[in-house]
Amino acid sequence: MRSLWTPGAALIVLALWPARVSAQGADPAAAFTGDVHASAGLTCTACHAAQAPGSYTAPPRPAIAPLCATCHSDAAYMQRFDPQVRVDQFLQYQTSAHGRRMTAGETRVATCTDCHGAHGVTRVRDARSPVAPLNVTTTCARCHGDPARMEPLGRDAAPPADWAASVHAAALLERGDTSAPTCAACHGSHGATPPGITSVANVCAQCHLREAELFRASPKKDIFDAIGQAECLVCHNNHRIEPPADHWVGVQEGAVCAPCHDASGDSARTIGAMREALDRLAGGVAAADASLARAERAGMLVDEGRLALRAAREQQVQARVLVHTFAAEPFGAAAADGAAAARRALDAGEAASRELQVRRTGLGVTTLLIVAFLITLWVKIRRLPELPS
Amino acid sequence: MPARGHGRKWPISGLSACRRRGAARLGVQKFPHRPKNSSTFLSTDCVSLLLHPVDPRNSAPGRRSVVNWLLGLWGGGVCGAVLYPVARYLAPPEVPEAATQSVMAGSAQSLAPNSGRVVAFGSRPAIVIRTAAGDLRAFSATCTHLDCTVQYRPDLQRIWCACHNGQYDLNGRNVAGPPPRPLEAFDVNVKDDQIALSRKS
């Protein structure tokens, strides 16, 4: 019996090797000293109950989630450590794509320890945690960005890289804006499931409420539902969400309206008018900014111009939001207001430059007077009475 | 510089010559009265070194007075060019003081309860609110998320940012959506029905 134990144990260890490497660090015992469970007073036996000390091994992968749930789904138990903590993680997990596949026997999907770690678990809000907002996308990308892992499961490995090129990634990683969505924000964390086509807009609407409300009130909603298109994704993509540009509006090649609209018909006219208004507004804002910058560089102060430009920029944002009504008004009014504000800013910049010219003209006149005075003075000096020898 | 003596040597300068001759210090001795109609310097003591008759070449009154007249003309112009800006500077400008510590925010009466108004405070916007209970509050109107200008929502009784649905309560605290920080609060006072906002000291 004993002679079979060792190779048997070795086989088990080898079989579970990938899981071990992915969830554990170099030395589990050392890592556990920093674990939140350790500070709660738990020891190795809390999870490795049925094993002898010194020969702990990882539980089989399908058993990990139920093992964690023995405590984390027990409300009375968890209340001792954190009265407000949620206890529905396991329930959510079972609804998730990971959970369902694991139940069906596929062990290559994520379970608790793959994301939270096994021995150095820290609270989610701890900045070192693999599921802290700034780290969560890296954690998901370990599997979902790895073609070697995704291909056998029939999934695409592009989303994490796509997300990393998006405005949301820039907001989160460059500006540190933790309100920007990570994988978990749209897909859920424990209940991680891709949102369905009809519900993805609900996800976007959590933050982009105005655009969602306008879209739902517009004719597009019913049309898109009828043809089975996900609302926001059609124009904005789901992972690689790039900064929207004015030239997306149009019927020419490369515009987002082009797949459905062509150059004929009323809609083309409306689209054309909106695009023209957007371009005009952008041009006005750029011209005003240049004029104000010129004046500032020359030493003039143009506070009111900057205020007007700020108003113009906000109207530009409003106009771009109102594109989601897919109608000429009230978009037109916002664009017109913006253009008027940009005009005011431009005028302020031009007035400052004109004032500069006035100053230079004043200087010119003064200098001429001074030069005339100097010439006359020179003549006078030359004609002063001289001394005899 | 003109007039390098025109080949003539001028006598030794003033006081050193006087001292050498043992003469009195300048200013202490009374000088004899100058003869009239002379444009030269006359004196009877050591300073007579400086005596020089009028150079007949330059005595033509016509020429001299033209030069003097022109000098007066241009000199007056230069003085005017200096005094005009000074005079304009001294007159108080339209807005008598810098509006960055405090600013007027319109009529108090026309601000109804449960409504708000956005005004300019320096180069940034500010929002004045009259709560449903009737008291006035004022905050910076720049959203702390991405700098959009906020507005008052009477239905929510909150300050709202249209860009990403951020919300602040009536104390300026960020209570919903992405804004990471509260809005800066301003002091509000009313004088003669005019609302005055000022930065908190």
Add this chain to the structure above:
Amino acid sequence: MSGRIRGWLDERLALGDVIEALRHKTVPHHRYSIWYYFGGMTLFLFGIQVGTGALLLLYYRPSAAEAYESVQFIVTRVPFGWLVRSIHAWSANLMVASAVAHLFSVLFLHAYRRPRELTWLSGVLLLLLTLAFGFTGYLLPWNEVSFFATRVGTDIAAAVPLIGRGIVRFLRGGDDVTGATLTRLFGFHVAVLPAVASGLVALHLLLVQRHGMSVPPSVARRAAEDRGAIRAMPFIPHFLLRDLFAWTIVLAALAALSTFYPWELGTKADPFAPAPAGIRPEWYFLWAFETLKHVPPAIAGINGELIAVAVMAAGALAALLLPFLAGHTAQTRRVVVWAGGAALAFMAIMTGLALAAVAP
């Protein structure tokens, strides 16, 4: 009519003697005469400073909360406020340059010799006051550059042993540069320094009138060899009209500088922000700033900065006491010329190094 007014005034003010004396005043005319104009130029620029300074005082507010905004107000809202402010700033720089030129010309032409020792003394003190005016005025717009330049500048005083910290606290009105520093330096700039400067200027001018213009030894010697007299021009109207000529040119230059190179407002000082890179004082302090940067941390066990400050102080003291130390013989005068030339070259090189360091 004007004769009667003149007569009325003369009876009461009795300025007849003074005016007569001025009428007889002459100025030596030789190859170095051009340097005689720098004293009057400095006085003219000082007058400009007093005038524009008084105008600025009508709108400026000396508190940390309002200083920057009040200067911004002057420059944007007050008619010709931009002109008054820029002239004040440019004229300050020109005045320092003129005062330095005046000092070095007096040094190289040996006009500090007996009996003009007090004139020299008051002049050196006036130069130090001019630098103090520049230092105190620089902080008043309360922008980022001036805030940090003041902090760095006052830090140098801490190098003085024993009383260094006391000096720093006196200058700053506290341990760090704050609104208290602003108010204090403002008080120095508009009240204390002008009062002292007015007294010294009056003394300096009085002494110059008493002693007349000094003739450089080489000119006097050549005149003696030629057995001729030193040419002299009457103060009124010859010298005065030439003075007026120079002053008018400088006035035109100030107007042009203010129009084409207006003094910038900068960003408001934030005491809690880190110092931006490349903070340096105004150009007339750059040589000292650069010297302190190159001094090794310790020389023979003593703090390097302390030694540098001590050397500079010794130099200033030597400059102050120059007439008592040298000038009596041709030998000592040669030493003075070489020492002055070396000092000038050193300051010029250090200033050049400092400017080159920032340029790239």
